[in-house]
Amino acid sequence: GKKPNGTKPLYHSRSSDKGKLLISFALDMVYPRRCPVCHDIAAPRGRTICRECLDQLVPIHGPRCFKCSKPLMGSEAEYCHDCASKKHSYDRGISIFSYGSVLSKSLYQLKYHQRQEYGHFYGRYAAACAGEQIRLWGVEVLIPVPLHPKRMEKRGYNQAELIAEALGKTLCIPVDSRLMKRKVNTRPQKELDYRERKQNMKNAFFLKGENRYRRILLVDDIY
Secondary structure, three states, X not given: OOOOOOOOOOOOXXXXXXXXXXXXXXXXXXOOOEOOOOOOEOOOOOOXXXXXXXXXXXXXXXXXXXXXXXXXXXXXXXXXXXXXHOOOOOOOXXXXXXXXXXXXXXXXXXXXXXXXXXXXXXXXXXXXHHHHHHHHOOOOEEEEOOOOHHHHHHHOOOHHHXXXXXXXXXXXXXXXXXXXXXXXXXXXXXXXXXXXXXXXXXXXXXXXXXXXXXXXXXXXXXX
């Protein structure tokens, strides 16, 4: 029955939890998760990354650039060489890993070989490493950097959106994938130098509708 104030009593359903576990187990048996480092089925079964491979993904520790979050060689410096000499359009950035061979291969698999579970893994990892800082910034919304429609059609998903969704779900921050759109099918940034990269991105994006946010966290796989 109902309580005197008219509210229904709340019950915790163990059968519901068991059902979710069974569904998760069944999906893992049919579609086993791949390790983002070795790209084999994660071991032990059910993990998102092999226990032995976890040590190869080392998050950034120690002094960071105050602006972009890249590792700094000396503890006295506040900014990296780029941020000390160039003006950026954003207020602050935060990176989780340095870009090395292990990460580059992992992100290549995420982007071009349908390893969408890697995006979920990196989103949750980012929440664990940077969640406190993101909350301190008072971020209202996560906006993944969009793909051009042609590239989206070819790939079938946006890797930045996968990362943002897992990050937002973990930190309980909404994700808006509709506000910002890409109107220019730009060349890959890795093929260009600094000046060419700036020109490549010029007028490449537009807002579809009015921006109502004041504090936005843009999410992408590579800075």
